[in-house]
Amino acid sequence: MGNNNAIWDIYDNYRSARLNVKYYCCRLVFYEKWNFAFEILIAIAAPSSVISGVLFLQTQSGLAVWKFISAVAAIVGFLKPFLKFGHKIKFYEQTLSGYRALEYDLYEIILKIRDEGTYSASSKKMFEAAMKKKKVLVTNPPENTPNEKLVAKLTEEVNQEIPTESLYFPEE
Numbered sequence: 001m002g003n004n005n006a007i008w009d010i011y012d013n014y015r016s017a018r019l020n021v022k023y024y025c026c027r028l029v030f031y032e033k034w035n036f037a038f039e040i041l042i043a044i045a046a047p048s049s050v051i052s053g054v055l056f057l058q059t060q061s062g063l064a065v066w067k068f069i070s071a072v073a074a075i076v077g078f079l080k081p082f083l084k085f086g087h088k089i090k091f092y093e094q095t096l097s098g099y100r101a102l103e104y105d106l107y108e109i110i111l112k113i114r115d116e117g118t119y120s121a122s123s124k125k126m127f128e129a130a131m132k133k134k135k136v137l138v139t140n141p142p143e144n145t146p147n148e149k150l151v152a153k154l155t156e157e158v159n160q161e162i163p164t165e166s167l168y169f170p171e172e
Contacts, residue, residue, distance in 0.1 A: 003119045004169050010109055010127055011167050013134065015158050017103035020137075022154045023146065024099060028092040035085035038076050045073030091142040098137045105130040110168070117170045 109126045113119055 007113065007119055007169055010106060013130070014103065014106040014110060015162055017099055017106055018162065019151070019154055019158045020099040021096065021103050022157065023151060024092055024096040024142070026150060026154070027143070028089065028096055031085055031088050031092060035089060038080050038085070041073050042077050042080070045070045088142065095137065095142050098133065102130060102133050102137065105133065113170060114168050119170065
């Protein structure tokens with residue numbers, strides 16, 4: 001029974017790593033989209049923009065729309081450095097990369113246990129090394145308050161991807 005408890009720890013950590021890969025990927029995409037939208041808005045409203053001369057400045061209503069877009073772009077341009085999208089994107093990329101590596105390491109351990117038909121000493125060492133990587137990741141997260149709705153949704157996805165019935169436990 002002792003080895004099965006240890007193997008449950010591996011599977012629990014594998015599922016958690018998978019959840020974190022999905023979560024941080026979603027969060028990274030969120031910040032990348034906002035950063036891109038801000039960049040496009042700033043580029044469109046730039047005084048040298050072709051769009052300003054061609055599309056908006058030729059009619060009275062276009063001029064009013066252009067003034068509104070310019071005002072929004074000015075606010076966005078002012079706020080962008082304070083929102084630190086670049087810093088957040090970099091941090092999420094690093095965290096995502098770390099969890100992908102952890103997920104892979106744990107998957108390797110699972111395959112090793114299946115191949116050998118036992119939870120060997122070398123598998124235990126691999127698991128200990130993986131837990132050291134996890135410690136670095138969990139002690140320095142990119143956000144302190146996770147999006148609970150997203151976590152719940154992704155937990156369901158992970159449970160469907162890796163159902164309990166699919167888990168392998170060697171004979172003792």
